[in-house]
Amino acid sequence: xxxxxxxxxxxxxxxxxxxxxxxxFSLAEVAKYSCMSQYHFCRVxxxxxxxxxxxFVTRLRIKKAKEMLITEKFSIxxxxxxxxxxxxxxxxxxxxxxxxxxxxxxRRELWGLSSEPLSFPMQSIPLCYAQNLFDLKDHxxxxxx
Amino acid sequence: MIQAIVHVTVHVLDQDEALKFYTxxxxxxxxxxxxxxxxxxxxxxxxxxxxxxxxxxxEPKEGPMFDKDSAEQIRRLVSNGAFGVGVFETDNxxxxxxxxxxKGVEFTQPPTExxxxxxxxxxxxxxxWFSLTQQxx
Numbered sequence: 001x002x003x004x005x006x007x008x009x010x011x012x013x014x015x016x017x018x019x020x021x022x023x024x025f026s027l028a029e030v031a032k033y034s035c036m037s038q039y040h041f042c043r044v045x046x047x048x049x050x051x052x053x054x055x056f057v058t059r060l061r062i063k064k065a066k067e068m069l070i071t072e073k074f075s076i077x078x079x080x081x082x083x084x085x086x087x088x089x090x091x092x093x094x095x096x097x098x099x100x101x102x103x104x105x106x107r108r109e110l111w112g113l114s115s116e117p118l119s120f121p122m123q124s125i126p127l128c129y130a131q132n133l134f135d136l137k138d139h140x141x142x143x144x145x
Numbered sequence: 146m147i148q149a150i151v152h153v154t155v156h157v158l159d160q161d162e163a164l165k166f167y168t169x170x171x172x173x174x175x176x177x178x179x180x181x182x183x184x185x186x187x188x189x190x191x192x193x194x195x196x197x198x199x200x201x202x203x204e205p206k207e208g209p210m211f212d213k214d215s216a217e218q219i220r221r222l223v224s225n226g227a228f229g230v231g232v233f234e235t236d237n238x239x240x241x242x243x244x245x246x247x248k249g250v251e252f253t254q255p256p257t258e259x260x261x262x263x264x265x266x267x268x269x270x271x272x273x274w275f276s277l278t279q280q281x282x
Binding site for chain 2: 002003004007011014018048049050051059067114115116119120121122124125126129130
């Protein structure tokens with residue numbers, strides 16, 4: 001297990017990434033927040049948090065994009081830019097890889113399930129938490145093999 | 146084959162207050178905070194080093210999930226300390242205990258040597274207890 005002071009140091013870099021995930025950044029600069037070299041920062045970060053700094057940032061960006069696709073009416077281009085990508089093509093293919101569908105399709109499906117505009121449908125949380133809130137037949141469950 | 150636990154429910158008395166406690170005092174991060182259609186708030190937090198295990202901070206209140214009596218019973222049990230969140234691991238129990246104490250976290254037992262490690266017992270601001278443990282094995 002990582003030592004207390006080292007954990008605190010690596011958290012400084014992580015906190016920076018968390019706050020600035022939609023900006024452009026260099027890992028060498030971020031590593032300075034943890035008082036480490038870029039190589040050491042990446043190694044310790046991955047060891048402690050179970051994902052590399054780049055994977056962490058991608059996860060935050062996709063998460064934010066998913067949220068914006070539901071709760072905002074912005075264009076895909078605007079959302080792509082807001083979460084830190086400059087190319088819609090790269091953003092869309094990354095989104096598709098992580099989420100399993102394109103941003104447009106994701107928005108269409110989730111908006112279609114929601115009974116109120118720009119809000120998350122109950123179908124987006126685990127069924128065990130939502131089962132008493134509405135009829136199961138409305139949950140849109142698909143049988144998987 | 147079940148491979149991991151990803152969501153665990155913690156009943157809290159007030160989601161806003163619980164969110165402050167878990168993020169500002171314990172240093173957890175917000176996983177999801179979204180209000181669903183119908184007003185249900187899906188609020189999860191997680192420890193930085195374990196993003197895949199989220200605590201669902203759920204407020205028992207009268208509604209489709211609980212009738213009035215059940216909600217009140219759960220709330221009473223929570224505030225009486227009947228439930229535990231679980232064990233939070235640290236590499237230095239005394240140090241983390243001191244830091245949390247300074248932030249105003251309530252403890253019912255200071256770091257104490259146990260067979261399995263050094264353990265302190267604390268409470269969240271709803272009344273749920275948690276163990277802060279530095280494992281020795």
